[in-house]
Amino acid sequence: MDRIWLKSYPAGVPAEIDVAQYPSLVALLDEAFEKYRDLPAYVCMGAKLTYGEIDDLSRAFAAWLQGQGLKPGDRVALMMPNVLQYPVAMAAALRAGLIVVNVNPLYTARELAHQLQDSGAKAIVILENFAATLENALAGAVIERIVVTGVGDLMGFPKGIVTNFVVRRIKKMVPAYRLPHAVRFNAAIAAGRKMSFAPPPIGPKDVAVLQYTGGTTGIAKGAMLLHETLVANLLASEAWLQPALKRKPIEGQMTIVCALPLYHVFAFIVCALLGMRTGALNVLIVNPRDLAALIKEISKYKFNFFPAVNTLFNALANHPDFAKLDFSGLVASQGGGMAVQEAVAKKWLAVTGCPIVEGYGLSETSAGVTNNPADSTAFTGTIGVPLPNVEIRIIDDSGDDVPLGSPGEIAIKGPQVMSGYWGRPEETAKSFTADGFFKSGDIGFMDERGYIKLVDRKKDMILVSGFNVYPNEIEDVVARHPRVAECAAVGVPDRSSGEAVMLFVVKRDPELTKEALAAYCASELTGYKRPRYIEFRKDLPKTNVGKILRRELRDEAAKALQQNAPSEASAA
DSSP states (O other), X not given: OXXXXXXXXXXXXXXXXXXXXXXXXXXXXXXHHHHTXXXXXXXXXXXXXXXXXXXXXXXXXXXXXXXXXXXXXXXXXXXXXXXXXXXXXXXXXXXXXXEEEEXXXXXXXHXXXXXXXXXXXXXXXXXXXXXXXXXTTOTTOOOOEEEEEOTTTTSOTTHHHHHHHIIIIISOOSOOOOOTTOEEHHHHHHHHHTSOOOOOOOOTTSEEEEEEOXXXXXSOOEEEEEHHHHHHHHHHHHHHHHHHHHHSOOSSSOEEEEOSOTTSXXXXXXXXXXXXXXXXXXXXXXXXXXXXXXXXXXXXXXXXXXXXXXXXXXXXXXXXXXXXXXXXXXXXXXXXXXXXXXXXXXXXXXXXXXXEXXXXXXXXXXXXXXXXXXXXXXXXXXXXXXXXXXXXXXEOTTSOBOOTTSOEEEEEESTTSOSOBTTOHHHHHHTBOXXXXXXXXXXXXXXXTSOEEEXXXXXXXXXXXXXXEOHHHHHHHXXXXXXXXXXXXXXXXXXXXXXXXXXXXXXXXXXXXXXXXXXXXXXXXXXXXXXXXXXXXXOXXXXXXXXXXXXXXXXXXXXXXXXXXXOBXXXX
């Protein structure tokens, strides 16, 4: 498409960035540790680590990992929420030439066992709260070293001791486990301080991270993110952020609210790595679902950068205490992970005065590959334009380009894209076009400015009597209803139309009825798009990042229809 999007670039943002200026992600991090040595890098529950302390701690832990016989290319699983140990362990593994395997700490033993076996991880660093899961997942794994840590282990004395006591004894959040050969995190650090660290040669084509997909299209697969892949994404993200910083300069150090889990590719890039690249302070939120605690924690800081998903933006914007915070320092609110709904964006802007800038990316593209201009003053309803170094085509099922304005599959090419799926060459081959574009599985269209509108996931599309129905459109309409807090639309089997739309709703107002909501949908949606079934729920199933699990709802709905059809709402 001749990169028509370049004409929509903000002033000063380059079309191409030299990713070869750093031979590896480690070289970039080493520069940050030296440049920002005395600045605080991460804070968790009031306890801080400076860039210099992360440098020293990660160097010691890297030496210990080497001392255990781990060699460059070996995989190390990190299974922790947002605690201070995560950036230390992540930096240590990378510095030792190891491959980081990010693991969701809320995985079941079955899910964990698959990821450990699939990646062939030889070591794991795990928060003790989840050690019992690991105990039940070790059969068939090749784990040789287990490092267990407590929430307070890097919080210093006496805060760390008190925190661990409360977590273990008062809140009883650490189930009993038996891992007799496990080593405590702080003991490994102490031992590593007495060892010499030998930095191995690390090149741009070496794998840095295995970022596992959520498994929503089948078995979870590990996307291989190279050192140059992550460097490319970081440098592009940094360049893209500059217009926002010029429009509203930050006084002193940038502060990032890190409420998204660091093991997820979104936060891994825009919080952990971009934060260290820019010398920012990351405010780590251990449990973002505890909104009251989250708001209390961030009220202590004049925060500047707030990455989040739609559900978190929505929950916070509608919390009465959130509106009382000081938003004078907020420069950018970055949306990603799922579609941002217009009603949520409007509410967030009204509360904070800062528009949500929506972007788009996947695990396979090391997070963002498109974004709206960072200095946008309003919500556009699109996922923006391709970032520097990124090419995007909109293709049909044959791999041919579709006309501008027509929907098709979003195909992506550039250094931000993975090199393939770990150990799955056939899956890798199926995921790329002949000319090297990654097929995202997402449906969208590009306008004449180069802006891309995300229509939906290919797999989530509902086919009603031959008409394509996209859940995002329905959800966006329903979310505007003042009595609706959250919603999700899925397709369910239907004898007459093939599929029908089923809507799940969390009410904001208990007086809302199915009939009233059906009437509203009838006024906003054409016949085949209207929900045939409406079901009210107290909450909706979500991933740890806050993305609504449509597949789970779809499976439940299909099963319920077979057994006992849910209440049908007339939408005629």
